[in-house]
Amino acid sequence: MMRRAALLGNPSVGKSLIFNHLTGLGVEVSNYPGTTVGLMSGIVRYNETEFSLTDLPGIYSLSGKSDEEKLVREYLITGDADLIVAVLDAKHLERNLYLLLQAAEIRKPLVIVLNMMDDARSAGKIIDAAALSAKFGVPVIETIATEGKNLEKIADYVIGDELPVPIIVPRYDHHIEAAARNLQKYHNLSLAEALFALENVSLSTLSPEVMESAAAISSEIEKRHMMSPDQIIGANRHNTAKAISDEVTTLAPQKKRRDLDSLLTRGFPGIPILIITMVGILAIVFLLGGFLEEAIISVMTTYLLDPFHALNLAPFWDTVGGAVILALMSGLGIAFPYVFLFYIFISILEDTGYLTRAAFLADRGMHHLGLHGQGLIPLVLSFGCSVPAIMSTRFLPTRRERIIASVLVTMLPCSARTVVISGIVASFIGFGAAFSIYGIVFILVFVLGCVLSRITPGEQYGMILEMAQLRRPIPKYVVRKAWMRVSEFLYIAMPLLLVSSVFLGIFEYFGLVTMFESFIDPISTAVLGLPGFAFTALMFGILRKEMAFETLAIMGGTTDLASILTSSQLYIFALVCVLFVPCISTIAVLMKEIGVKAAALITVFTLLLGTSLGALLHFVFMLV
Numbered sequence: 001m002m003r004r005a006a007l008l009g010n011p012s013v014g015k016s017l018i019f020n021h022l023t024g025l026g027v028e029v030s031n032y033p034g035t036t037v038g039l040m041s042g043i044v045r046y047n048e049t050e051f052s053l054t055d056l057p058g059i060y061s062l063s064g065k066s067d068e069e070k071l072v073r074e075y076l077i078t079g080d081a082d083l084i085v086a087v088l089d090a091k092h093l094e095r096n097l098y099l100l101l102q103a104a105e106i107r108k109p110l111v112i113v114l115n116m117m118d119d120a121r122s123a124g125k126i127i128d129a130a131a132l133s134a135k136f137g138v139p140v141i142e143t144i145a146t147e148g149k150n151l152e153k154i155a156d157y158v159i160g161d162e163l164p165v166p167i168i169v170p171r172y173d174h175h176i177e178a179a180a181r182n183l184q185k186y187h188n189l190s191l192a193e194a195l196f197a198l199e200n201v202s203l204s205t206l207s208p209e210v211m212e213s214a215a216a217i218s219s220e221i222e223k224r225h226m227m228s229p230d231q232i233i234g235a236n237r238h239n240t241a242k243a244i245s246d247e248v249t250t251l252a253p254q255k256k257r258r259d260l261d262s263l264l265t266r267g268f269p270g271i272p273i274l275i276i277t278m279v280g281i282l283a284i285v286f287l288l289g290g291f292l293e294e295a296i297i298s299v300m301t302t303y304l305l306d307p308f309h310a311l312n313l314a315p316f317w318d319t320v321g322g323a324v325i326l327a328l329m330s331g332l333g334i335a336f337p338y339v340f341l342f343y344i345f346i347s348i349l350e351d352t353g354y355l356t357r358a359a360f361l362a363d364r365g366m367h368h369l370g371l372h373g374q375g376l377i378p379l380v381l382s383f384g385c386s387v388p389a390i391m392s393t394r395f396l397p398t399r400r401e402r403i404i405a406s407v408l409v410t411m412l413p414c415s416a417r418t419v420v421i422s423g424i425v426a427s428f429i430g431f432g433a434a435f436s437i438y439g440i441v442f443i444l445v446f447v448l449g450c451v452l453s454r455i456t457p458g459e460q461y462g463m464i465l466e467m468a469q470l471r472r473p474i475p476k477y478v479v480r481k482a483w484m485r486v487s488e489f490l491y492i493a494m495p496l497l498l499v500s501s502v503f504l505g506i507f508e509y510f511g512l513v514t515m516f517e518s519f520i521d522p523i524s525t526a527v528l529g530l531p532g533f534a535f536t537a538l539m540f541g542i543l544r545k546e547m548a549f550e551t552l553a554i555m556g557g558t559t560d561l562a563s564i565l566t567s568s569q570l571y572i573f574a575l576v577c578v579l580f581v582p583c584i585s586t587i588a589v590l591m592k593e594i595g596v597k598a599a600a601l602i603t604v605f606t607l608l609l610g611t612s613l614g615a616l617l618h619f620v621f622m623l624v
Contacts (some may be wrong), residue, residue, distance in 0.1 A: 003051040004080055005158045008072065008103055009087035010096055011058030012143040012469070014115045016040075018054040018087060020480060021151050037069075046155040052157075054081070054500045062102040062198050063230065070202065076106055077192065078204060083163055085154060087113045090120035090127050090142075091469070093249060097241035101170050104136060105192040109163030113154060118147075119469055126250040135244055137167035146474055170240040173232050175224060179217045186212065199230040210279055260470055264357040274358055279435075281345045285338055285418065286426045286434060292337035294422065297559055300329045318534045320505030326554045327501035332494075333559070336486070338422050339546075342383065342415045343482035351473040351481075355380060369446070370404045370453025371396070372585075383418070384410040386586040392591055399594075404452045406594050410582045410602055411445050413438065414544035417578045423549050428562040430499050436577055444579075444609070499539060500547065513555070527611070529618035534565065534573055542584060548577045568621040572614050580610030 007015045023042030040055040057068035064070075076084065086103055088096040103110060114129055125487060133140040139157055143150045157245030172180070174200065182192040187210050196203050197214035198221075218229045225232060264270050286439070305325050313321065349355050355377055363373030375396060382389035389409045393402040413421060426434035507513045516534030524535035533555040552573070557563040565573070581603055582590070590599035 003082045003158055004054070005051060005085050005154075006054045006056055006075065006079070006081040006086055007085050008056050008076070008099070009058060010060055010089065010092075010099060013058070013096065014085045014090040014143075015055055015058060015086045017145040017150060017477065018113070018154070019053060020113070020141070020477065020484075021145065021148055022046075022155065023053055023072060024480075034496060039075075044155060044158075046152070046159065049159045051155070051158050059099065063201050063234075064198065065202075073201070074204060076103065076108065081108065081160055083109045083111060085111050085113055085158070087115050090117050091123050091125060092116045093120075093127060094241050094245035095126075097244055100136075101168070101240060102168035102192070104168050105195065107165055107168075107190065107192070110136070110138045110140060110166045111141055111154065111157045111164070112136060114140055115143045115145050118143050118144050118471070124252045126252055128248045128250070129141045131248045132244070135248070136166055138164040146477075148323045148473060170237050172236045173225070175221050176232055176236070179214075179221060179229070182217065183210065183214060195233060199233055202228075220396050222253055233318060246337060246476075248570070253397075264354070265360050267361075270357070270361045271552055274361055277349075279518070281342075282418075282435070282438065283431070285345070286339045286422050286431055289338040289341050290427055292341075293427070296333035296337065297329060300325075300333050305329065309554055318507050319509045320502060322557075323501040323505035323554050324498060324510070325555075327498055327550060327557070329348055329559055331554070338419045338489075340414045340482060340486045342418055343486050344478060346380075347478045347481040348384065348473050351471065351472045351478060357470075359438075363521070367584060368453065369449030371401050371449075371605065372454060375401060375405050378405050378409055379412060382414055386410060386412075386414045386582060386589075389414075390586065390589050393593065401455050403594050403598060404449065404456055406598075407452060407602055408445050408449055410586060410590070410606060411439060411441060411448065412543065416583070419546040420541075420549045420574050420577050424552075424561060424570050429567050430568055433571060437578060440575065440613075441578060500551070504551065508555075526552060527618070528572055528576065528614045529621065530569055530573060530614075532564075532570065538573070538577055542581050545583055548573075568617075572621075573618050575617065576610045576614035578610075579606060579613060581607050 009015045010069055019040060019042065022044045039057075042053055044051050052289050056072045056076075059066075059069050060077070061070055061462050062069065062073045075081070084106075086100050088100060100112065114127060114131065114132070117127070120127055129140040141157070143153075145151065176195075179198055180191060180194040183189050183197055184191065187194075187207075189197070189206075189210065190245045193203065193205055194214075197206050197210050198218055200211070200215070200218065203609050210447065211454050221229050221232070248592055264273060305322075307478075308321060308325055309318075312318075317544055349358075358380065359373040359376045361373070362376040366373050366375050367374070375393075378393050378396075380388045386409050390406050393405045393409070396402050396405060421434050425437060504513065513533075517536060519532075520535050521532030524530045524532055530533070530538075534552060537552035537555055539548075540551040552561065553559045558564065561570060581587075585600055587603055590602060
């Protein structure tokens with residue numbers, strides 16, 4: 001039977017890097033039963049042996065109440081993992097040991113991965129891995145995940161003959177230990193389950209009777225100590241973690257280095273650097289994407305479109321086949337370069353640790369939008385895709401902030417909308433016009449955020465954010481991460497586009513498209529100044545935003561959109577498409593994260609906003 005290992009650790013300790021290194025691209029994402037939190041799982045093939053590896057969400061404690069903490073706690077207690085691979089940040093060992101001590105109490109086989117050893121040495125910390133191994137009674141692997149150093153040793157232990165179980169147990173207050181023994185004895189619990197019950201932590205294996213018994217005992221302990229059991233247990237674990245850290249860590253003289261954080265986290269020059277970074281990324285995506293688009297379209301026209309038309313097929317096959325080839329040209333030649341380039345830059349920002357600096361820098365300004373600095377992270381992620389951006393709002397502390405962030409995320413241009421802006425406006429009108437659409441959207445987002453911050457019920461809290469270590473990105477990992485993300489476009493959007501193009505071709509051959517265009521044309525022309533086929537293309541954007549652009553090329557019969565629409569029509573089409581109804585996948589995740597009613601309100605609001613703004617622009621263009 002295939003062995004199963006799970007990566008456990010704090011946020012930003014390198015778990016995902018280790019996971020990606022070991023699994024490559026063979027990754028599945030699924031929701032753990034009863035939750036909305038996604039788990040990354042993959043198959044590792046090593047020395048002709050296979051094992052399953054799961055990357056658990058980064059957490060600081062198993063006793064918390066967040067969705068991620070509940071998931072990890074449930075998975076480790078009731079899941080089928082044969083081995084826990086605990087990944088620790090060597091530079092911040094004491095803090096990481098708290099979670100490790102909780103994992104050790106579960107009494108499952110465990111291996112410790114002491115990652116970021118280079119950072120620890122740079123900080124003047126020398127970790128005695130042998131002493132740490134002796135304390136816990138399990139192997140300790142020293143790694144530098146960014147360099148791939150010693151990561152194969154993790155696989156060696158997973159498939160090895162022995163699966164070591166930790167021996168350490170923190171020293172708890174004698175009342176806590178007595179209470180835990182009683183719960184274990186009378187309710188047949190493990191030590192970890194007994195401690196969770198005393199901490200009043202929910203777990204599927206803890207019955208109401210167990211929780212009632214634990215509550216009664218906890219009440220007596222609290223009267224004696226004037227502290228709740230969870231506070232006592234937490235303090236005991238922290239003390240144990242500090243004692244172990246002090247015992248295995250030696251401090252060495254530290255070299256003085258210039259601190260980049262002093263530049264990146266100050267108002268000046270931090271804010272100008274942030275603005276230049278974001279504008280520079282968009283400019284490079286536009287320029288390089290445009291170059292790649294022109295090259296790919298030229299090649300596909302020469303070797304695919306022209307030879308197809310030269311076949312002189314029957315009208316039906318010529319119409320349907322031509323629509324499919326135009327869909328391929330639009331998807332691979334126009335959309336793909338922009339999507340892939342944007343994900344490259346998002347991966348660089350993540351891997352360098354710059355995103356957390358940007359969040360810190362933006363904290364004060366984000367308060368105007370009803371968010372704190374950490375709310376910037378979903379907003380930045382939304383430039384890649386709205387779906388993971390909305391899912392990342394779970395890390396915000398209140399429902400109020402999650403709702404506000406989700407609304408703003410649906411407004412911001414994702415990579416699919418960037419395809420529309422760059423492929424239509426930047427390519428056929430100019431870069432200035434393309435940036436003006438971003439300007440309009442950002443103004444709308446700011447105004448809407450200010451309004452939502454005043455009318456959305458709930459309290460606003462301050463920010464506690466851990467700064468990820470600044471690192472030099474490794475090109476192969478950046479490309480791998482970008483490819484994993486863009487594969488969604490290739491495996492989901494492209495099949496959707498091809499299937500819809502087949503139906504479009506069939507509908508066009510039988511005259512159904514012409515009938516719909518004839519019906520909608522007077523309304524679309526009067527309100528938005530767009531011909532009926534352009535409005536039809538907008539409707540396909542509800543499936544995926546880039547499909548509106550690609551369908552426009554299909555229905556127009558050419559990728560040279562300037563030959564079928566005026567500059568003002570192209571501009572209105574792009575702006576309405578950016579603001580007009582989120583795509584279906586975004587609506588679905590909105591329903592899951594913030595509720596059906598809120599998702600419906602957002603959908604109706606964006607429909608009215610996009611249509612109204614398009615109508616206003618049409619009126620302005622008519623005047624000038």
